[in-house]
Amino acid sequence: MLLLISLSQLSSSVHRNQENQSADVTFILLGFSEYPELQVPLFLLFLAIYTVTVLGNLGMIMVIKINPKLHAPMYYFLSHLSFVDFCYSTVVTPKLLENLVVEDRTISFTGCIMQFFFACVFVVTETFMLAVMAYDRFVAVCSPLLYTVVMSQKLCSLLVGASYSWGIACSLTFTYFLLELSFRGNNIINNFVCEHAAIVSMSCSDPYISQKIILVSATFNEISSLMIILTSYVFIFITVMKMPSTGGRHKAFSTCASHLTAITIFHGTILFLYCVPNSRNSWLMVKVASVFYTVVIPMLNPLIYSLRNKDVKETVKKLFNTTLSCDKCKARILIISF
Missing domain, CATH: 1.20.5 (Single alpha-helices involved in coiled-coils or other helix-helix interfaces)
Incomplete structure (x- = not known):
């Protein structure tokens, strides 16, 4: 219900913003057009990745649903992570595939804003879903006797709901300040996705407030989620090292290995893209990193969890x-x- 209300408000804002533009506004997503010889190979590669992503994530949700042994908090969070990955990939990949096979790479103002909105919702949700899963592993390893009491169905639903709600709230905030900017005519985005930095660079008005809002919010989201994850795993490591049995230590580490792998790939890519000096100055580097965390990571997560x-x-x-x-x-x- 909250998402429907938010989308209704966002659609009306987009409509009002379009009316305020002096001309029809469109964006052109260049994608990988500078490599014409790679268009077909890239199309086949991304199509294969997207197929595995859809089958893997929806398959993971189905497997968790039909197996009573998997009706536990850890798998409850994993099913929502798979859902977020499926949605996140579906927001970005179909347009990427389309732009690899057509000459016209334009996307409407509304389409670009909506893609940005949904991409923000799911990436922020995944950021905190991974943090929630770290807390779940902390309780499981450090307080195994109280696990079923602490991680009640009510708390699990609350944590998942909070992750989605915060993702929607952040995305609405970012999108609102984007809609306050003015755009005119055709705007060329040197990427395959409507990214915030690329959109504001096309603006005819001062994007200072919008840039500061997203910088502060993104920094808060990354630091707070990483603090939850690091704190949880520090206590997990201390608890595991105190275990007298080597077998017990191995079992405890193996239950956390999949989650640690997913966290490392997801946060490592984001930190590289936004924190490494000069990485933002290379558009090829931006595109490769964007492909990794918008297209590849949603495919890897179900494989990581299923194989281990x-x-x-x-x-x-x-x-x-x-x-x-x-x-x-x-x-x-x-x-x-x-």
Whole structure:
């Protein structure tokens, strides 16, 4: 309901903003157009990645839903992470694929703003979903006897709801200040996605406030989420090192390995893109990093969690074997009928 109300308000704001423009505003996403010989290979590569992303994330959600052994807080958060990854990739990748095969790479003012809005919602949500999952691992390792009491269904729903709500709130704020800017005519964005920095650089008005708002918010989001993650894993590390059994330590570390891998890839890419000197000055570097965290990471997360999780792998094998058995039964019935 909150998202529907927010979208309604955003759509009306976009409409009012468009009316205030002196001419029709469009954006041209250059993407990888400077490499014409790579258009087809890149299209096939990104199509394959997107296919794996959709199948992997929706498959993960289905596996968690049908296996009672996976009805635990950790998998509840993982199902929402998969949903966020699926949505995030779907906001960006189809337009990227389209621009690789068509000459006209324009996107309307409304389309660009809406893509930016949804991309912000899901990237901020994922940032805090990973932090929530770190807290979940902290409780599981450091207070295993109280785990089911502390991580109640009510608390889990509250943490997930807070992550989505904060993502929507941040995105609405960023988008509102973007809509306060003025744009005219055709605007060329040297990227494949409507990124904030690229959009404000096309503005005819002073983007100072919009830039400061997103800088402060992004810094707060990154620092606060990393503090939750680092604090959780410091206590996890101390607790694990105190365990007398080597087997116990190995088991505890293995339950956190998938999450640590996902965190390292996600935050490492963002920190490299926005914090490494001169990385913002190279548009090729920006595009590659943007591809990584908008297209590749949503594909990697279900693979990371499924390959390292015994229960998930067993469920997938059972589903696969069941499907094969059903296909064989159908084949036999068809043969008998003939």
